[in-house]
Amino acid sequence: MSEDVVADRTAGELSLGDGDRLSLGVAARLSRxxxxxxxxxxxxxxxxxxxxxxEYTHINSTQIRRDLSGFGKFxxxxxxxxxxxLVEEIRRILRSSGQHNIVLFGAGNLxxxxxxxxxxxxxxxxxxxxFDVEPKLVGRNFGEVEVHxxxxxxxxxxxxxxxxxxxxxxSGAAQDVADRLVDAGVxxxxxxxxxxxxxxxxxxxxxxxxxxxxxxxxxFYLT
Amino acid sequence: MSEDVVADRTAGELSLGDGDRLSLGVAARLSRxxxxxxxxxxxxxxxxxxxxxxEYTHINSTQIRRDLSGFGKFxxxxxxxxxxxLVEEIRRILRSSGQHNIVLFGAGNLxxxxxxxxxxxxxxxxxxxxFDVEPKLVGRNFGEVEVHxxxxxxxxxxxxxxxxxxxxxxSGAAQDVADRLVDAGVxxxxxxxxxxxxxxxxxxxxxxxxxxxxxxxxxFYLT
DNA sequence: TAGATTGTTAATCGATTAACAATC
DNA sequence: TAGATTGTTAATCGATTAACAATC
Numbered sequence: 001m002s003e004d005v006v007a008d009r010t011a012g013e014l015s016l017g018d019g020d021r022l023s024l025g026v027a028a029r030l031s032r033x034x035x036x037x038x039x040x041x042x043x044x045x046x047x048x049x050x051x052x053x054x055e056y057t058h059i060n061s062t063q064i065r066r067d068l069s070g071f072g073k074f075x076x077x078x079x080x081x082x083x084x085x086l087v088e089e090i091r092r093i094l095r096s097s098g099q100h101n102i103v104l105f106g107a108g109n110l111x112x113x114x115x116x117x118x119x120x121x122x123x124x125x126x127x128x129x130x131f132d133v134e135p136k137l138v139g140r141n142f143g144e145v146e147v148h149x150x151x152x153x154x155x156x157x158x159x160x161x162x163x164x165x166x167x168x169x170x171s172g173a174a175q176d177v178a179d180r181l182v183d184a185g186v187x188x189x190x191x192x193x194x195x196x197x198x199x200x201x202x203x204x205x206x207x208x209x210x211x212x213x214x215x216x217x218x219x220f221y222l223t
Numbered sequence: 224m225s226e227d228v229v230a231d232r233t234a235g236e237l238s239l240g241d242g243d244r245l246s247l248g249v250a251a252r253l254s255r256x257x258x259x260x261x262x263x264x265x266x267x268x269x270x271x272x273x274x275x276x277x278e279y280t281h282i283n284s285t286q287i288r289r290d291l292s293g294f295g296k297f298x299x300x301x302x303x304x305x306x307x308x309l310v311e312e313i314r315r316i317l318r319s320s321g322q323h324n325i326v327l328f329g330a331g332n333l334x335x336x337x338x339x340x341x342x343x344x345x346x347x348x349x350x351x352x353x354f355d356v357e358p359k360l361v362g363r364n365f366g367e368v369e370v371h372x373x374x375x376x377x378x379x380x381x382x383x384x385x386x387x388x389x390x391x392x393x394s395g396a397a398q399d400v401a402d403r404l405v406d407a408g409v410x411x412x413x414x415x416x417x418x419x420x421x422x423x424x425x426x427x428x429x430x431x432x433x434x435x436x437x438x439x440x441x442x443f444y445l446t
Numbered sequence: 447t448a449g450a451t452t453g454t455t456a457a458t459c460g461a462t463t464a465a466c467a468a469t470c
Numbered sequence: 471t472a473g474a475t476t477g478t479t480a481a482t483c484g485a486t487t488a489a490c491a492a493t494c
Contacts, residue, residue: 273451273452288451288453289454292454298453300450300451301450301451301452335463416467
């Protein structure tokens with residue numbers, strides 16, 4: 001099932017079933033619903049109302065019902081949405097039902113924290129390898145993932161169909177590592193450093209920015 | 224200057240100079256411009272065009288010029304914006320020129336990574352204390368910040384005017400720590416765990432969700 | 447002058463919200 | 471039945487974009 005999506009893409013297929021591409025806004029919101037739903041499921045919740053989803057996502061409840069009803073009648077009036085089935089529906093819509101292999105660069109504090117947590121695994125992202133320039137770390141394991149030598153990067157990316165690279169290295173090393181990831185064929189870079197990265201147009205960089213999020217939250221507290 | 228803002232707020236003042244509150248969208252975008260500008264400044268850039276800002280933020284360049292021109296004529300035609308002065312202008316608009324004291328909870332891998340990095344310091348957030356339930360860690364220093372005993376939390380929050388608490392603890396401990404932070408008087412919680420947190424209505428929770436961001440980026444890669 | 451880039455307009459599109467009938 | 475919550479409409483508001491004169 002899930003491999004088909006990747007296979008289709010490789011084959012140049014664009015229309016994968018449901019027709020048109022989602023708008024940026026809808027895709028972003030569906031992703032957030034999914035996060036809350038997965039967590040709610042972990043907590044043993046069977047059903048959830050649009051109102052509850054609104055509280056956790058800070059998205060208006062009417063907007064949530066509107067977004068969901070655009071794809072089908074997933075809810076039950078007077079009850080809410082079944083958590084289980086809604087997770088599956090949204091995954092189907094986002095084409096994220098499958099497993100995706102990712103690589104992690106940097107085995108310092110941050111890299112270890114990421115490797116040991118299940119934040120990525122919970123959403124279908126499997127870390128297949130950690131890379132670090134420090135030879136002493138090569139061969140060690142963090143959270144069941146082995147640290148590999150940098151030289152293995154192209155092989156791993158190629159053989160394991162890796163599309164995403166997570167960058168957990170100091171700012172000074174970020175551009176160099178990004179270049180290596182691009183050369184190896186990675187198409188999405190998740191940047192935990194603050195460095196502004198230069199990449200070719202077919203590569204997407206997403207920079208994590210907790211302080212910016214905080215600034216934003218603080219503005220609304222201060223006003 | 225900057226302390227006045229906080230002081231005003233404490234005194235219940237709402238109108239701080241420029242008049243109306245920004246819309247959610249404008250505030251979010253200005254925060255992102257600021258992040259890129261600060262980084263660009265570090266890299267020694269003097270001026271930046273709306274086109275360059277667009278590349279780094281993924282926000283349309285017309286939108287950027289529009290956002291900025293709403294507050295004044297900050298740019299120079301044919302040249303772009305001066306990085307230095309634009310940083311100051313946006314900080315003024317966002318009322319974030321000052322320093323804000325924050326506390327960090329959790330001195331594990333993630334907590335140490337946060338304490339040692341300057342991602343928060345660069346944006347005017349100073350970590351005044353780290354807390355951890357593990358007594359062995361109390362008294363140790365990470366990145367010039369000392370680990371305190373949990374019992375000191377209320378005092379630190381009160382004496383240092385702490386509004387923001389950063390949560391870098393395992394999911395299982397997150398709700399308990401959130402409760403402590405709320406009791407101590409923290410108003411904004413930055414949650415790095417996946418736990419869905421229950422807080423009073425006057426407290427804002429922001430949950431970090433790298434996997435969700437990735438899901439979203441991947442959707443646009445797959446389609 | 448020539449090239450670049452801002453500031454601004456106008457037109458379109460999508461997001462947001464309140465309200466409420468349908469129905470579990 | 472009574473209460474709750476969805477699905478949907480209609481009306482408004484803000485975001486987005488192309489285009490271009492102004493001007494550095």
